[in-house]
Amino acid sequence: MAIYEIPQTRTRGDAPARPVELICFALIVGQLVYLIASYLQGSWIVAPDGSGVPNDFVDVWAAGRLVLQGNPAAVYDWPTHKAMEVVALGHPFDGYFGWHYPPTYLPVAALLAKMSYVPAQIIFLFSTFCASVFCLRGLTGERAGYFLAAAFPAVLANFIAGQNGFLSAALLGGALVMLVERPILAGVLLGLLTYKPHLGLLFPIVLAASGHWRAFVAAGIVAVLMALASWAAFGTETWAAFFANIGHTSQAFLTDGWADFAKLQTAFGLARTLGGSESLAWAV
Numbered sequence: 001m002a003i004y005e006i007p008q009t010r011t012r013g014d015a016p017a018r019p020v021e022l023i024c025f026a027l028i029v030g031q032l033v034y035l036i037a038s039y040l041q042g043s044w045i046v047a048p049d050g051s052g053v054p055n056d057f058v059d060v061w062a063a064g065r066l067v068l069q070g071n072p073a074a075v076y077d078w079p080t081h082k083a084m085e086v087v088a089l090g091h092p093f094d095g096y097f098g099w100h101y102p103p104t105y106l107p108v109a110a111l112l113a114k115m116s117y118v119p120a121q122i123i124f125l126f127s128t129f130c131a132s133v134f135c136l137r138g139l140t141g142e143r144a145g146y147f148l149a150a151a152f153p154a155v156l157a158n159f160i161a162g163q164n165g166f167l168s169a170a171l172l173g174g175a176l177v178m179l180v181e182r183p184i185l186a187g188v189l190l191g192l193l194t195y196k197p198h199l200g201l202l203f204p205i206v207l208a209a210s211g212h213w214r215a216f217v218a219a220g221i222v223a224v225l226m227a228l229a230s231w232a233a234f235g236t237e238t239w240a241a242f243f244a245n246i247g248h249t250s251q252a253f254l255t256d257g258w259a260d261f262a263k264l265q266t267a268f269g270l271a272r273t274l275g276g277s278e279s280l281a282w283a284v
Contacts, residue, residue: 017144024147031156044160046118052089057121057162059097061088064113067106072234075099075106076241078248088117096258100249103230103238105195125159128166135173168199179215187215191222254278 035044042048045055052058062084063075074080082096112120137145149155158165175189190207194200200219207216231239252258254268261272271281 017142020144021147024144024151027151027153028147031151031159034156035159038160045121045162051091052117054085054089054093054095054097055160055162056097056164057124058085058088058117059099060109060124060164061085061113061117061120063099063106064109064111067110067234068113072103072106073238073241075109076238076245098249098252100245101195102197102227102242103234104226106230106234106238108195121162125162125166128164128170129155129159131170132166132173135170135177138177139173164196168193168196172199175215179212183212183215184218186212187218187220188222190215190219191226194219194223194226 038044039046043053045053047053059081062081065084065088066072066074066081071080076099078096078098081099085097086092112124114120115123133146133149136149137143139145140148154165157163171189171193175186175193178186178189190200190203193203200223203219204216207213207219255278257272261269263269264272267284268281271284272278276284
């Protein structure tokens with residue numbers, strides 16, 4: 001007697017993810033080729049003469065080196081910090097990459113500054129990239145999540161800029177993945193996210209409104225402990241320098257426009273990009 005296999009049927013909700021994965025794979029290859037070409041031609045990380053290429057990571061390394069030298073408050077002194085950035089790159093450069101983070105982020109900077117500039121940047125970018133892809137994949141629950149996370153256009157921008165967006169995405173994505181089943185651990189990740197305080201402004205409201213009180217409390221405890229630990233490690237003068245620097249930073253970037261307003265993904269940035277005044281932008 002012949003045995004026939006009954007073909008598997010798919011429901012509309014089980015549409016294959018193959019086309020999505022193929023498109024994302026093409027984007028990933030394109031981004032990878034761009035990064036390799038930029039590195040080889042000396043426009044990313046390492047210049048043709050072997051010196052460093054200026055990008056946002058240099059402010060992290062420079063801040064960490066000042067901490068290792070026993071002068072953490074100096075990270076908020078722009079001339080001193082800029083001088084250390086020149087040391088990191090091995091040559092002077094126009095402009096300035098400012099350190100605008102609270103002292104709670106200084107331990108990470110100090111750890112990276114224990115390495116030389118180029119290896120530190122490569123390790124930081126690729127390790128946090130892998131962490132972000134893993135966490136963001138968890139939000140989809142599908143293998144295609146790996147491709148979506150790696151192909152997202154901001155990935156290329158973050159690599160080129162040497163920014164910490166991958167770290168933020170990993171903390172935020174991991175918190176959202178674990179919020180229901182592991183609320184305390186989710187709260188820990190949200191507490192760590194306060195190294196960029198503005199990213200956490202809405203989370204207390206969201207957690208309270210949704211009744212995730214264990215995550216709410218855990219995040220608060222971690223944020224307080226981070227602040228206390230950094231105060232004990234770096235002293236009161238470092239925190240005082242941070243708060244004093246806020247007005248300086250606001251004047252430079254929001255009023256004087258040192259940074260491209262188009263980089264500010266906010267209503268304020270949109271209004272200034274379209275030529276609006278500062279007063280109009282704040283009103284919007």
